[in-house]
Amino acid sequence: MSRITIADIARQAGVSTGAVSYALNNRPGVSERTRARILSVAAELGWHPSSAARSLSGERTETVGLVLARDPGMLGVESFYMQFLAGIESELSKRSYALMLQVVPDLDTEISTYESWRAARRVDGVIIVDPRDEDPRLGLFVGESALPAVVVGDTSLARGITNIWTDDAAAVRESVRYLFAMGHRHIARVGGVESFGHTLIRDRAFEDEVGALGAQGVICRTDYTAVQGASATRTLLTNSEWPSAIIYDNDIMAVAGLGVASEMGMRVPQEVSMIAWDDSPLCEATFPRLSALSHDVTRYGAHVARRLFDRIEGAAPGSFLDSTPRLRTRGTIARRVTDQ
Numbered sequence: 001m002s003r004i005t006i007a008d009i010a011r012q013a014g015v016s017t018g019a020v021s022y023a024l025n026n027r028p029g030v031s032e033r034t035r036a037r038i039l040s041v042a043a044e045l046g047w048h049p050s051s052a053a054r055s056l057s058g059e060r061t062e063t064v065g066l067v068l069a070r071d072p073g074m075l076g077v078e079s080f081y082m083q084f085l086a087g088i089e090s091e092l093s094k095r096s097y098a099l100m101l102q103v104v105p106d107l108d109t110e111i112s113t114y115e116s117w118r119a120a121r122r123v124d125g126v127i128i129v130d131p132r133d134e135d136p137r138l139g140l141f142v143g144e145s146a147l148p149a150v151v152v153g154d155t156s157l158a159r160g161i162t163n164i165w166t167d168d169a170a171a172v173r174e175s176v177r178y179l180f181a182m183g184h185r186h187i188a189r190v191g192g193v194e195s196f197g198h199t200l201i202r203d204r205a206f207e208d209e210v211g212a213l214g215a216q217g218v219i220c221r222t223d224y225t226a227v228q229g230a231s232a233t234r235t236l237l238t239n240s241e242w243p244s245a246i247i248y249d250n251d252i253m254a255v256a257g258l259g260v261a262s263e264m265g266m267r268v269p270q271e272v273s274m275i276a277w278d279d280s281p282l283c284e285a286t287f288p289r290l291s292a293l294s295h296d297v298t299r300y301g302a303h304v305a306r307r308l309f310d311r312i313e314g315a316a317p318g319s320f321l322d323s324t325p326r327l328r329t330r331g332t333i334a335r336r337v338t339d340q
Contacts, residue, residue, distance in 0.1 A: 004045045004119055013041040046119035064092065064308060065100045065123035069110045069130070072103050074225065079251060079280035080297055087301020088127070095309065097124075107136070114140050118147050125149060125308045131157035131197045148311035150304055155319040157197040162317045164304045168198055169205035171293045171325035172247070175275050176209040176217075178327055179245045183336030184273065186216045188243035190232045190253055192224045202249065218243065222253060229253025233260040237272065244336050245273040251280045254290055258332070269334035279328055288331025295325040 006024075010017045015034060022029035023038035030038070066088070068081070075081055085099070092099055100123055104110050114137065117123050124147075128137060131153035138159045141149040151163040172189075179187055189206045192199045203219060210217030220236065222228035229248060236243055237260065248254035254276030261268050268274060268288060276283050279294030303322050311317070 004042075008045060009038060009042050012045065013038050046116065060124050060312075061122060062096060063098045063100050063123045064088075064125045064127065064305070065102070065114075065117055066127045066129070067102045067104055067110045067113050069104050069107055075103065078224065079282060080278050083280065083297035084301040084304075087298040087303075088305045089301075090298070091302050091305035091309070111137055111140070114147075118145075123147065125312045127152060127304055127308060128161075129153070130193075131163075132195050133157065133197055133200070135159070135197075148308065150308045150311060152304055153197055154201055156201075158319065160317060162307055162311050162315075162319070164300070164307055164320050164322050166295055166300065166322050167324040168202050171327075172202050172205040173209045175247055175293060175327050176206060176213070176215075178329075179247075179273065179275075179333070180213045180215055182245075182273070182333065184215070184243075184245040185336070186241065186243045186245075187218075188236050188246045189217065189219045190229060190236075190246060190248045190257065191219055191221055192249040194221055199249070206247070216243075222249070224250050224253065226252050226256040230256040230260050233257035234264070237261065237264055237266060242272070244271075245275070245333075247275045247277075249277050251276045251278050251282045251290070251292065254292075255282055255286055258286055258290065269332050273334055273336075274332040275327070277325070279325075283330070291330045291333045292328050293325040294328040295323045299323075 006017050006020050010020045013020065015038060019030045019034060020038055023035040024042065088099060102113055104113060114126065117126070118140065126141065126147050126149045128149055129152045131151050135157065138151070138161060141147060141161055142159070149161055151158040151161050153163055154165045155163055176187060187210060191203060206217060206219065220232035222232050229252065233246065233256065236246065246257060248257060254274055257274060258268060261272055266272055274290065276290045276292040278297060279292035283290035283292045300322050307320060
């Protein structure tokens with residue numbers, strides 16, 4: 001879908017481009033009847049009158065957009081996005097920019113939101129999260145008329161759009177190797193949403209490293225919530241051959257897993273070791289304190305915002321490694337001494 005132009009509106013309404021300019025800028029020069037017809041045509045074409053004058057004049061909106069296809073209830077629990085948004089805002093405030101955040105129920109609604117923003121030039125650029133293989137959203141951000149965008153995810157998922165990424169595969173490999181060195185031979189991974197590209201990247205790294213070491217590995221699939229994290233942990237630990245170590249895809253599931261182990265009377269880390277992801281303050285608040293794959297999420301968000309401003313200013317697309325999450329050992333990892 002290309003950008004709607006003043007000529008498109010004029011042609012559809014059967015008037016001159018000058019008349020369209022007068023109508024969209026709410027200036028005298030056309031009758032009220034003609035103005036109403038022009039505004040109606042502009043709306044039908046997907047151009048919101050409130051943004052038309054700004055777009056025609058080339059002025060910026062001083063706003064960037066972020067759409068999250070998430071359960072709104074998760075945002076109050078999942079610490080990652082609160083830290084990530086804080087990092088974005090730290091850069092936006094320096095430039096007196098605003099963040100247009102929209103939470104939607106599904107991918108189709110997310111795509112419709114981008115299309116609306118582009119047609120109306122509601123934002124100067126977009127941050128895209130949770131990229132997928134063959135992601136249907138990314139085609140909207142390719143071409144001369146596309147909005148500047150940054151993909152938060154691996155280069156292999158970005159289709160040539162500027163991307164900022166963390167080396168999740170290296171982080172998974174490091175954690176598996178460490179657990180193996182501590183004597184663990186049966187290791188589980190409680191992973192997130194399978195359609196997300198970073199989940200698949202972590203899955204493959206886990207399977208490859210477990211296989212290379214000759215260990216036994218199992219993956220449980222969840223939606224990142226505490227409920228499913230707890231359910232996956234309970235399933236793993238009620239198995240006759242439960243894993244001696246579990247790696248979780250976020251902090252909230254690891255906290256829930258720690259609670260399940262306590263409820264079942266299993267000692268952490270003596271009987272089962274646990275590793276969380278992202279290392280939010282939650283990991284310091286548990287007992288024992290959770291070991292975690294740690295990186296600075298707030299700094300990550302700030303980095304994403306800076307790269308988006310580079311694109312808005314006309315910089316060429318690029319791929320930028322932000323960090324590799326590192327294992328921070330605390331109280332939930334112990335050496336495996338005896339077999340189950």
